[in-house]
Each structure stands twice: as C-alpha cells, then as structure tokens.
Amino acid sequence: MAKKEASTENGFSFTRSASSNARNGLARIQTHTNTPEVCHDDSTPPVRAQTIHDLHSLQKKKSSAPSTPITSSSATSPFSTILEEERQRLQLQSISASLASLTRETGPKVVRGDPASKVVTHHHHDHHYITPTFDASDSALKFTHVLYNLSPAELYEQAIKYEKGSFITATGALATLSGAKTGRSPRDKRVVKDESTEHDLWWGKGSPNIEMDEHTFLINRERAVDYLNSLEKVFVNDQFLNWDPEHRIKVRIVSARAYHSLFMHNMCIRPTPEELEEFGTPDFTIYNAGQFPCNRYTHHMTSSTSIDINIARKEMVILGTQYAGEMKKGLFSVMHYLMPKRNILSLHSGCNMGKNGDVALFFGLSGTGKTTLSTDHNRYLIGDDEHCWSENGVSNIEGGCYAKCVDLSREKEPDIWNAIKCLPRCAVVENVVFDEHTREVDFSDKSVTENTRAAYPIEYIPNAKIPCVAPHPKNVILLACDAFGVLPPVSKLSLAQTMYHFISGYTALVAGTEDGIKEPQATFSACFGAAFIMMHPTKYAAMLAEKMQKHGATGWLVNTGWSGGRYGVGNRIKLAYTRKIIDAIHSGSLLNSEYTKTEVFGLEIPTAIEGVPSEILDPVNTWADKKAYQDTLLKLASLFKKNFNGFISYKIGTDQSLTEEILAAGPTL
Ligand SMILES: Nc1ncnc2c1ncn2[C@@H]1O[C@H](COP(=O)(O)OP(=O)(O)O)[C@@H](O)[C@H]1O
Ligand SMILES: C=C(OP(=O)(O)O)C(=O)O
Ligand SMILES: [Ca+2]
Ligand SMILES: [Mn+2]
Known part of the structure; x- marks a missing residue:
C-alpha cells in the first residue's frame, strides 16, 4: 500500500522537478504562449481522476446485474438492493459452510473478492481488517477471500500474477503447468465404503474403487x-453437469489455483447469471487441495496422492495432484453412480449427430479417438467424452x-486447432512447450509430457449443437487402439459381440494419460472406462443392450491403433482412413456392404470402403511376417x-x- 502511494508521489514530484529543471538551465519547450507553469496536453480532454488510483478505478465498470429480477415486481422496488445483499450474504454463508471444518462450530470467515485488490481500495469502509498473511495461523481469526465464478479474463490475470508457469500463448490460450503429475492417478482413487455403497458399488478385483472408510475420508477432507482455509484466497466455481434439464446436477468446485477454476469453467456447463442467482446448495462439492x-x-x-469420493457426503477431496483431469473424471465417476440410480446410462463416449439427425456414440478409453473423431466438420458435436x-x-x-x-496439426484437426486459437478466448493448454519470445506452441514437443492437453468450452467448436442433447443413437462405435496390430480397422458387430467387446473394453493405454505409462500397454477396461465406473460392468452392459435393442442401434468395432505389425513394427492407422471408415458408418453405406468373417475373433469385416x-x-494383408501375425x-x-x-x-x-450369446461372442482358440 505504502509503495503505491509513494510511486504516485513520485509521479507528481517528477512534474514539479521537471519544471524546476527547466528553470535550472534546460530549455523549456514552449507549446503555447499563454501556458502557465504546467504543460497541458489539451489534445484530449483531461481524465476525470485526481490520482492514479482514481484513474484505475475508472477503468473498471461494475458488472451489470443479472437481467432477470429476483421476483418479477422487485426490480425497481427499494427492496431489490436488500434482496441482493441478502442473496450475497446467503451465498457467502453457503461457501463458508462448504469450507467448514467438521470439528468447529462455525465455518471460516469468508469475504468476496481478491485480497490484493482490497489493499488498493482500502478506503472502502467495509474492509476494516488487515489483509491476512500466513502469520495469522488460526484460521478462525482470518478471512478467506472467495473468488467466486470469476470470468476467464479475471482468471487469466490471477494465473499470470500468482501461478508460476502460466503464460499467454501466441493464440491467446493460457498455458499452464500441472506440476509433477501430468496424468491421472487411478491407483490413488478411493471411494468410501459404507452401508449403502457396500452393496451398490463394485469392489474387489478389477474394480477401480479402492475402498476407504468414512473416518479416513474425514481426515483427508480436514x-x-x-x-484451503490457510490460504489468502480460494476459487469457487458453481456450475452444472448434464444438459438434460430433468437430470442436471449442481456442482461446486473449491480450489486453490486459477488454472483449476478456469479449467472447470471451460469443462462444466456455465450457468447464466439468472441460474447462478438461484443456485442454492450444490448437489456435489469438490475440494481440490x-x-x-x-x-x-x-x-x-499408499502415496502422497489421494482422490477420495464420498457418495453419502456428496463430496470429493483431491490431495497431492494438480492434474486437472482428476476433477472432470472424478465428477464423471459420481455421475456413473447417480445416473444409473435414475435408470439413465452414463457413457464414456463422444457423441455427434449428422444433418439428418443420425446420432453416433464413440466409446473408447483415453487416447483412442473419442475427441478427435466426434469433432467432425460435417456433423454436429454433442460432446467429446461424457454422456x-x-x-x-x-x-x-x-x-x-x-x-x-x-x-496437433491444423490440417488433420482444424476444428480443435481453431478452438485453441481464436481470441478473445479462454482455452487452457496444459503442459505444452512454447517459444520463449513468440509464445507459439510447439505441439510436437513432449518435454513436459506426452499427455499435453487443451480444455476449451464446447461452443468453440463451430458446429457444436447447443444445448448438447440429441435423439437416440443409430450407431454405437467402440474404439480400440490395438497396439498388437491384429484387430481389423473396422468390424460390424452383432448385439452379443457389441456387449462382449463393451464388457472387455480392450485397448492399449497410450503414454501419458495415466501416471507411469510410457509406451502402449494392452489393457482391458470394462465399459471402456473402468476407471470411472462405480457399479459392476454388467449393470451398464445390461442397460446398453436394452437401449441398443430398443432403438435398433448397430455396433461397430474400430481399431484406431496399429496396422502392419505391432507397436514398434507397424504404424498407427492413418487418421484420414479412420475418418473415411467413420463416414461410411454414418452414411449407412457400410451397413449394407459386403462382408467376410475373420478367424479367431469371428468379426465381420467389409471388403471395400470408399x-x-x-x-x-x-x-x-498388412503384415509381412504372416507367422508373427498368427501368433x-x-x-x-x-x-x-x-x-x-x-x-x-x-x-x-x-x-x-443374451448372456449365453455374449459368452459365445468372444474369440475361439
Ligand atoms: N487413426 C486414428 N484415429 C483416431 N485418432 C488417431 C488416429 N491416429 C492417430 N490419432 C491420434 O490419437 C489421439 C486420439 O486422442 P483423443 O481423440 O484425444 O482420444 P480420447 O478423446 O479418446 O481420449 C489424437 O492425438 C489423434 O490425433
Ligand atoms: C481426461 C481424460 O480422458 P480422455 O483421455 O478419455 O479424454 C483422462 O483419462 O484423464
Ligand atoms: Ca492429434
Ligand atoms: Mn477425449
């Protein structure tokens, strides 16, 4: 504070000393004959500010109030400001309740706004406290500043000012670093086992849910x-999940980094000001520490990382990893519990729709092509990952x-390229490397990680369909990135085969997305997302079979992985070919083409595709060594x-x- 005052002082004294210098010898530049001592620049009218602080305060205009009044008659009444104050008070109360230690009677003192900007606006009568620093050790005595649903621009500023490794790239995206973890940590994902989850959830071998007891959860929560309360400020996002208005879920994300807040701003559904006004109590809360x-x-x-879900408390706690994907995928796990409870199937899939309303789902594990193939310039994007x-x-x-x-290349993936590109925008690019001077990102540079990522609001894809809802799917495409190079580029599946492959969830884990994976590794991940499912895979499979049967959807298995030999020998199937295959599925032409059946896996493969x-x-045909192929x-x-x-x-x-048919739909040795 003192420093700012001083620099303003210097500013004024400089003007004075400049004119005194003039008297002491330097020739004074005469611009007007009748000018007094001080030189005026009268080419523009003077600003209406007495001090540099005043000038800065002119720069920022108060956000306009939400356009929908709280009650239709209150907008112009004297009660409206009281109601607004009351609403803000309730909102802070709700945030304080979220941040409350379970061992204290009251939550922390919370106040809205950036503590740094409060220093400058010290004359505001409502801030009669000293900005807390770490010497205020008892959190009961200090305020936690809440940066609530900040705009992307504000979050950019916060990130740039306070988070090392934050930069604005040449295209206007925010480049960030996620720290030591640049992928998810599935071996550190725990779920509280209590009386109800003990029966509802999938536990034991193969299950992604590592059990934890309620008490341990509370220790981590605390x-x-x-x-979070020891910090000067926290970020709070109140947002929605699920575009189906009947089944929308309210989520609150409390985090310590602007990067995390911006990431979730981009990834969750953004409420309108009116929706935010009526937000109330969240259905689920993430504590990202x-x-x-x-x-x-x-x-x-078992490590210093733990991602803990407590269904009964409707809470998730993140400790020891800053990889932002944990938040989005953690909420996805929660949806895998909440939605089937309502008889709705949750899907780890991308989804798009043709001009004629034909809908396709793209199931697949990380890196198999959900995002790439659902983002298709000729079709409406419904979403790239969770439906x-x-x-x-x-x-x-x-x-x-x-x-x-x-x-990432402009030629192969123009829509994704542009989504990260255009200004003024709020894409986050994680762990990418860029030119020190031009800030041009080099997408081929894997120095930080192979799992570089970009998170952007869906409307940055020009043909995204908003709201992101679509009719029942016509095609269900299972994506497998086969690092062995033996699965055909495309096969048409019977319902039983679709279920067999859905439950198997075969792919190669590619480097990066999960902690510790350095090169492709064969994996079976039930429902193409075992890391995120909560109940037994057959529960989801039964729902999928029922829906596919009811709506007459066709299943397909598409290998986006290797051809002509295994990883290291062959090559990854060209994206351009996979796109042609997908086009033929969408158009319906592949459904009626000529097929032959493969040995061992018994897959129907087409003889020609345009x-x-x-x-x-x-x-x-693509393997030089036929014996090696057979083996x-x-x-x-x-x-x-x-x-x-x-x-x-x-x-x-x-x-x-159907159960028997599924069992028979696998490979025969
Ligand atoms: N034949 C192919 N089909 C799909 N993706 C491919 C293919 N060949 C290479 N790729 C690359 O693989 C990656 C697929 O990743 P992505 O679409 O993000 O997967 P997901 O969304 O399923 O995690 C992209 O970088 C894409 O360019
Ligand atoms: C964000 C992730 O999802 P995906 O790779 O499926 O896009 C992830 O697995 O961490
Ligand atoms: Ca790519
Ligand atoms: Mn994806």
Missing part, C-alpha cells in the same frame, strides 16, 4: 479444508472438451479369454439367452 499432499501415515494412503443415455435420448454431461494435443485401400481392411492374433485372443473369465458367472440383465 487436511484439504485446513489447507492438489498442491498439498495427503499424509502417508494416514490409514490406506448420458436416457428415455429422452443422449445428453452431454459437460460444457467443454478436453483434447489431447500432442502432434477412400480406404481395400488391402488394409483385413489386417493379415500375435492368438496371443491377443488368449488375453481376451483370460480377462473375460472374470465375467462368466454374471448374468447380463434378465435375458439368460
């Missing part, structure tokens, strides 16, 4: 809350996309068998014959 580790002496903790399929059709859960951007060399459609094919088949053994004792829905 650790996160204490950490990712900069702070969990205590390894705490029961169940719900209800009686009403498909709805996107999110309000943004999260694209891998390693080797724009795709026919010889690659049967992978055996690799059998190896993969046995991996499928072994994996599916874990499911043979389960029934899929109520249909016994």
Whole structure:
C-alpha cells in the first residue's frame, strides 16, 4: 500500500522537478504562449481522476446485474438492493459452510473478492481488517477471500500474477503447468465404503474403487479444508453437469489455483447469471487441495496422492495432484453412480449427430479417438467424452472438451486447432512447450509430457449443437487402439459381440494419460472406462443392450491403433482412413456392404470402403511376417479369454439367452 502511494508521489514530484529543471538551465519547450507553469496536453480532454488510483478505478465498470429480477415486481422496488445483499450474504454463508471444518462450530470467515485488490481500495469502509498473511495461523481469526465464478479474463490475470508457469500463448490460450503429475492417478482413487455403497458399488478385483472408510475420508477432507482455509484466497466455481434439464446436477468446485477454476469453467456447463442467482446448495462439492499432499501415515494412503469420493457426503477431496483431469473424471465417476440410480446410462463416449439427425456414440478409453473423431466438420458435436443415455435420448454431461494435443496439426484437426486459437478466448493448454519470445506452441514437443492437453468450452467448436442433447443413437462405435496390430480397422458387430467387446473394453493405454505409462500397454477396461465406473460392468452392459435393442442401434468395432505389425513394427492407422471408415458408418453405406468373417475373433469385416485401400481392411494383408501375425492374433485372443473369465458367472440383465450369446461372442482358440 505504502509503495503505491509513494510511486504516485513520485509521479507528481517528477512534474514539479521537471519544471524546476527547466528553470535550472534546460530549455523549456514552449507549446503555447499563454501556458502557465504546467504543460497541458489539451489534445484530449483531461481524465476525470485526481490520482492514479482514481484513474484505475475508472477503468473498471461494475458488472451489470443479472437481467432477470429476483421476483418479477422487485426490480425497481427499494427492496431489490436488500434482496441482493441478502442473496450475497446467503451465498457467502453457503461457501463458508462448504469450507467448514467438521470439528468447529462455525465455518471460516469468508469475504468476496481478491485480497490484493482490497489493499488498493482500502478506503472502502467495509474492509476494516488487515489483509491476512500466513502469520495469522488460526484460521478462525482470518478471512478467506472467495473468488467466486470469476470470468476467464479475471482468471487469466490471477494465473499470470500468482501461478508460476502460466503464460499467454501466441493464440491467446493460457498455458499452464500441472506440476509433477501430468496424468491421472487411478491407483490413488478411493471411494468410501459404507452401508449403502457396500452393496451398490463394485469392489474387489478389477474394480477401480479402492475402498476407504468414512473416518479416513474425514481426515483427508480436514487436511484439504485446513489447507484451503490457510490460504489468502480460494476459487469457487458453481456450475452444472448434464444438459438434460430433468437430470442436471449442481456442482461446486473449491480450489486453490486459477488454472483449476478456469479449467472447470471451460469443462462444466456455465450457468447464466439468472441460474447462478438461484443456485442454492450444490448437489456435489469438490475440494481440490492438489498442491498439498495427503499424509502417508494416514490409514490406506499408499502415496502422497489421494482422490477420495464420498457418495453419502456428496463430496470429493483431491490431495497431492494438480492434474486437472482428476476433477472432470472424478465428477464423471459420481455421475456413473447417480445416473444409473435414475435408470439413465452414463457413457464414456463422444457423441455427434449428422444433418439428418443420425446420432453416433464413440466409446473408447483415453487416447483412442473419442475427441478427435466426434469433432467432425460435417456433423454436429454433442460432446467429446461424457454422456448420458436416457428415455429422452443422449445428453452431454459437460460444457467443454478436453483434447489431447500432442502432434496437433491444423490440417488433420482444424476444428480443435481453431478452438485453441481464436481470441478473445479462454482455452487452457496444459503442459505444452512454447517459444520463449513468440509464445507459439510447439505441439510436437513432449518435454513436459506426452499427455499435453487443451480444455476449451464446447461452443468453440463451430458446429457444436447447443444445448448438447440429441435423439437416440443409430450407431454405437467402440474404439480400440490395438497396439498388437491384429484387430481389423473396422468390424460390424452383432448385439452379443457389441456387449462382449463393451464388457472387455480392450485397448492399449497410450503414454501419458495415466501416471507411469510410457509406451502402449494392452489393457482391458470394462465399459471402456473402468476407471470411472462405480457399479459392476454388467449393470451398464445390461442397460446398453436394452437401449441398443430398443432403438435398433448397430455396433461397430474400430481399431484406431496399429496396422502392419505391432507397436514398434507397424504404424498407427492413418487418421484420414479412420475418418473415411467413420463416414461410411454414418452414411449407412457400410451397413449394407459386403462382408467376410475373420478367424479367431469371428468379426465381420467389409471388403471395400470408399477412400480406404481395400488391402488394409483385413489386417493379415498388412503384415509381412504372416507367422508373427498368427501368433500375435492368438496371443491377443488368449488375453481376451483370460480377462473375460472374470465375467462368466454374471448374468447380463434378465435375458439368460443374451448372456449365453455374449459368452459365445468372444474369440475361439
Ligand atoms: N487413426 C486414428 N484415429 C483416431 N485418432 C488417431 C488416429 N491416429 C492417430 N490419432 C491420434 O490419437 C489421439 C486420439 O486422442 P483423443 O481423440 O484425444 O482420444 P480420447 O478423446 O479418446 O481420449 C489424437 O492425438 C489423434 O490425433
Ligand atoms: C481426461 C481424460 O480422458 P480422455 O483421455 O478419455 O479424454 C483422462 O483419462 O484423464
Ligand atoms: Ca492429434
Ligand atoms: Mn477425449
């Protein structure tokens, strides 16, 4: 504060000394004959400010109030300001309640706004306290400043000012670093096992839900809350999930970084000012204290990272990882619980729709092409990653996309390229490398991680359909990135085969997205998203089978991975070919083309597709070493068998014959 005053002083004294210098010898420049002592620049009218602070305060105009009055008659009445104050008070009360330690009777003192800007506006009568610093150790005695639903511009400023590694790229995106973790940590994702989740959720072998008890959750929650309250300020986002208005979920994200707040601003559905006014109590809250580790002496903790979900408390706690994807995928897990409870199927899939209303789902694990293939210039984008399929059709859960951007090119992925590009915009690019001077991003540079990412609001894709809802799907495309190079580029599946492959969820984990993965590794991830499902895979499979049957959807298996040999020998199938294959599925032309059946996997493969060399459609043609092909094919088949053994004792829905057909739909050795 003192420093600012002083610099203003200097400013004025400089004018004086400049004129005294003139008297002491330097020739004075005479601009007007009748000018007095001070030189006026009268080419523009003088600003209406006495001090530089006044000038700065002119620069910022108060945001206009939401356009919908709280009650239709209150807008112009004297009660409206009282109501607005009351509303703000309730909002702060709700945030304080969110941040409350469970061992204290009251929550922390919270106040809106940036503590830094409060220093400058010290003359405001309502701030008669000293801006807290770390020497105010007892959180009961200090204020926590809440930066509530800041705009992207404000978040940019916060990030640039306070977060190391934040820069504005040449195209206007915010470049950030996520710290030591640049991918998800599935082995640190825990779920509270209590009386109800014990029965509802999938536990044990193969399950992504590592159990934790309520007490341990509370210890981690306390650790996160204490950490957040020890800070001068926290970011709070109140937003929505799910574009289906009947099943919309209100989420609150409390975090310590502008980067996290901007990421969620981009990824969740952004409320209108009117919707925000009526937000009330969130349905689910995330405490992201990712900069702070969990205590390894705490029961169940196996590393300094823990992502903990408590269904009963409707809360999630993040400690020890700043990878932003944990928040989005954590909420996705929660949706995998909440939605099936309402008989709605949650899907780890992208979704788009043709001009004629034909809808396609793209299931697939990370890096298999959901984002890339659902972003299609000739079709409407519904969403790139998380959807719900209800009686009403498909709805996107999110309000943004999260694209891998390693080797991103304008030619191959123009829409994603442009989504990160245009100003004034609020894309976040994570862990990318850029030119020190021009700030041009080099998407081919993997120095920080292979899993570089861009998060942007869905409306940055020109043909996104808002609201992000669509009719029932016609095609269900299962994407597998086969690092063995033996799965055909495309196969048409029977319903039983679709279920077999959906439950198997085979792909290669590609480097980066999960912590510790350095090169492609075969994996089976039930429902193409085992890391995010909450209940047993057969529960989701039964729902999918029922819906596909009811709406007459066709299943397809598309290999976006290797061809002509395994990883290291062959090459990844050209994106241009995969796009042609997908085009033929959408248009309906592939449904009626000529097919042959493969050995071992019994897959129906087309003999020709426009724009795709026919010889690659049967992978055996692309391998120089036929013996190696046969061995690799059998190896993969046995991996499928072994994996599916874990499911043979389960029934899929109520249909016994379907269960038997599914069992028979796998490879034969
Ligand atoms: N044949 C292909 N089909 C789809 N993606 C491909 C193909 N070849 C290479 N890729 C690349 O693989 C990555 C797929 O990632 P992405 O679409 O973000 O996957 P997901 O959304 O399923 O996690 C992209 O970087 C894409 O350019
Ligand atoms: C964000 C992720 O999703 P995806 O790779 O499926 O886009 C992730 O797995 O961390
Ligand atoms: Ca790419
Ligand atoms: Mn994706």
